[in-house]
Amino acid sequence: MELQLNNLEPGQKGVVVEIKGSGATRRRIMDMGIVRGSLIKVIRRAPLGDPVEFEIRDYNLTLRKREAEHIYVSVEGQQ
């Protein structure tokens, strides 16, 4: 199933399918290692609910929900 990354719960993983949006933000997301096919895991949300911490390529990265929205991931076996 394909979801926007901001809709994943802490603990869930997904494989990046597409990165929408354009410009500097999209480029930065890709520079940080989020490209098609990479596995990304939600670690936790910040105490105030946003931004969110992810694990990608064995390191930890933060994104605001509005930035994570542009990233579409496929999540296994969930409805």
Added chain:
Amino acid sequence: MVYTVALIGNPNVGKSVIFNHFVPGARQHVGNWPGKTVEKKEGKCVHRGTELRIVDLPGTYSLTARAVDELVSRNYLVEEHPDVVVHIVDASNIERNLYFTFLLLELEANVVVALNMSDVAAEKGYTIDAKELSKQLGVPVIPTVATANKGLDKLKDEIVHAAKRGNLSAVSSLDYGKATENVIDSVVRVIKKDETLAKYPSRWFAIKLLEKDDDVLEKVKGTQHQRDLRFVVDNAKSVLGDDPEIVLADKRYSLVSKILETSLVKGAKKWTVTDMLDKVFIHKYLGIPVFITLFWAMFRFAYDASAPFMEIIGLVFETLAEAAAGIPNEVLASFVGDGIFGGLGFILTFIPPIFFLFLGISLLEDSGYLARAAFIMDRLMFKLGLHGRSFIPMLLGFGCNVPAMMATRSIEGEKDRLITLLVNPFISCGARLPVYILIAGAFFGAMATAAVWSMYFLGIVVAILLALLLRKTLLKGEPAPFIMELPLYKTPTIRASVTHMWERGVHFLKKAGTYLLAGAVILWFLSTFPWGAEVEMSYTGQIGHLFAPLFAPLGFDWRIVASLVFALLAKEIAVEALGIIYAVEGETAIAGALVSSYNPVVGFTLMAFTLLYIPCVATIGTMKKESGSWKWTIFQIVLTLVVAYVVGLVITGIGAMLGYT
């Protein structure tokens, strides 16, 4: 022959440790890149008889034209052609770091990879075959642990070797697949026909053009093959089936994965210290209490530790000033005693807290906590039109606005940073407190504490409102995205943090010192001349008289205006200045003089005005240095004056409604 060696890498990879090892502090030359506010560090070292000029490039994650620091590095590499480019790689984060290696290889740089933090990588369960990695990449790879001084001599050997050998022609490891390479080639062919573009590495130029890089697009404008290039580039998307920028990023990362298949073995995933600490430090409920505790402790430490030093500095300058009274020439004696020693003494008593706040911040930064603090506070700051990174400078402002403004350097978005700089002085620093205490104590009796607190509150509200206003008007736009690495926690070494503190502090003194001295001398001149005149007839007194009508709506007379002029040196001088003007000594007497001359509304207005108007000479100097622009510095001066005046009018108006006139 002197070889030029550039150090480059992502943030948090230990680049500054390596730079400091190559070029010890005293021999470093610190400045700015021409026309930019990005810091430039360089220095010379000699290794086995070969002289090297080491240039430290800003730590960045990419080399796009979209960020100043990235562009600075890139232009340096393209235009200055350093003999060797040392890419410092965080071995424990090798995938993302190698992506950057590819960006450097695209630039046809003579790359030597320092595989740093090998120890952390090993702890993480990584086994990296450096030889294999070097073979795959086609450039030398040297494992290092900079913090333990391991592998650095070998790295220097390799740098010298690479410098003497010269650039390896065409690195074979860069193969982005047939379809992509064909497209790149077709662009390269057009570029090579054009003489004006011949000076750039053609493959790199082609790639940047395909990525629609602003800076490169600008360079193509007006060249003879502009139309051909546009045609090939516009076609690329349909040939590649996707935006070339996406395809290229994909290709780089798949090349990284391919290379790591043979050179990296990952052990079982271990539960790291960072994982454990973050369970607490950024825990849903514990995160914020821990945050408050840590910063409270930092302030406490900075104040307690600096108290004795402040006294010593005060005493030293008092003694010096007294000694200067012995100078036979009266004017000279006053200049040296009151102007230089008196003025500087006042400003310099703030140096210990500034240094200790720097130390506290360095400790928190080096440990990796500051990134977490930004993560915790981002949501709040975003609502105010700012970035999570703006929170720390705001918080530091309660100590002293100078280190606070210097701490804005970690803010990436230029507008985010400028807004943070502009509103920072509204955060009530330690120097304003004595003024509040005196005035509130004089006028508000039992309500004094509440009146003092209300100033802190007022400062925060004004800072927030102005940040929002600036975001909607002069500095329109959205806060920069929060795409940030949470680095592994590290035990900060006292030595590194002290060095860090010392560097920042001395740098501040060097840069802002000139302004401080000039400010002290000007204020001395204004308050001492015409020679022998009473305070009222001195230039400061005259300024007071001149502007008093302007401040009459606020209920200020020439005495208050003159004391506000004095207080430009440091806000707490206002107290002393009022004493001089009223010719009374001691705080009780000053308080008495105030109560007999003004009503409580004027007192409250004066507190608010002291909070809001031009911060002080030191912050003006810092603003000039940090913004790199007189325009913004003057804007800030005007802004603070206008805001102070308007708020003063509001308070006076409310007072009038309550029956105080």
